[in-house]
Amino acid sequence: MAYIAAISVLAFAVIATSCAADTDLLQDICVADLASGTKVNGFVCKTNVSATDFFFDGLAKPGLTNTTSGAVVTGANVQKIPGLNTLGVSLARIDYAPGGLNPPHTHPRATEVVFVLEGQLDVGFITTGNVLISKSIKKGEIFVFPKGLVHFQKNNGKEAAAVIAAFNSQLPGTQSLAATLFAATPSVPDNVLTKAFQVGTKEIEKIKSRFAPKK
Numbered sequence: 001m002a003y004i005a006a007i008s009v010l011a012f013a014v015i016a017t018s019c020a021a022d023t024d025l026l027q028d029i030c031v032a033d034l035a036s037g038t039k040v041n042g043f044v045c046k047t048n049v050s051a052t053d054f055f056f057d058g059l060a061k062p063g064l065t066n067t068t069s070g071a072v073v074t075g076a077n078v079q080k081i082p083g084l085n086t087l088g089v090s091l092a093r094i095d096y097a098p099g100g101l102n103p104p105h106t107h108p109r110a111t112e113v114v115f116v117l118e119g120q121l122d123v124g125f126i127t128t129g130n131v132l133i134s135k136s137i138k139k140g141e142i143f144v145f146p147k148g149l150v151h152f153q154k155n156n157g158k159e160a161a162a163v164i165a166a167f168n169s170q171l172p173g174t175q176s177l178a179a180t181l182f183a184a185t186p187s188v189p190d191n192v193l194t195k196a197f198q199v200g201t202k203e204i205e206k207i208k209s210r211f212a213p214k215k
Helices: 002-019 177-182 190-197 201-211
Strands: 071-076 090-096 101-106 112-118 120-126 132-138 142-145 150-154 161-167
Touching: 071 101, 090 101, 090 150, 101 177, 112 120, 112 132, 120 142, 120 161, 132 142, 177 201, 190 201
Parallel strands: none
Antiparallel strands: 071 090, 090 161, 101 150, 112 142, 112 161, 120 132, 120 150
């Protein structure tokens, strides 16, 4: 049943391409040449195309949730499926351990729709007017996160949870707020962060140390 539900989400995502966030395609296909050094708004097309360019089985199994946040995202975007280039659509699977969190983040290029495969999640997004729109969702239910707005998902249950997410972009991009601010390279100046968060330098340095790459 989970795979039937996932197929339904995929169908929704394909329909969404009629109002896709990405630029409309100008030809039947333009399979991405991921090895090309040429930079364009998207990827240049390659000449040798096969069915493999339109196939990906990476969402069939749960991802490993032994991460710091207890959640893992498995993307099915143009970087995994070159045939998605110019089609304005992609998917992802997100798995959550009990207590797992997909931290507050944004997708600058896409609206996101999640379909719950298993478990229950508390989800929400914040408008530019600083209003939180939140809800608890369970297996078989859908929630929408508008393009560009900060949002999150949290598994407050005792069982693992999973969703399939659909995006109206071949590569929606993800900016996790904490990592963006505290793990940027070069580092965001401490005096910017101390003023923004109204805390001292020691607190900022402590947070940065937690986001530093593990050696």
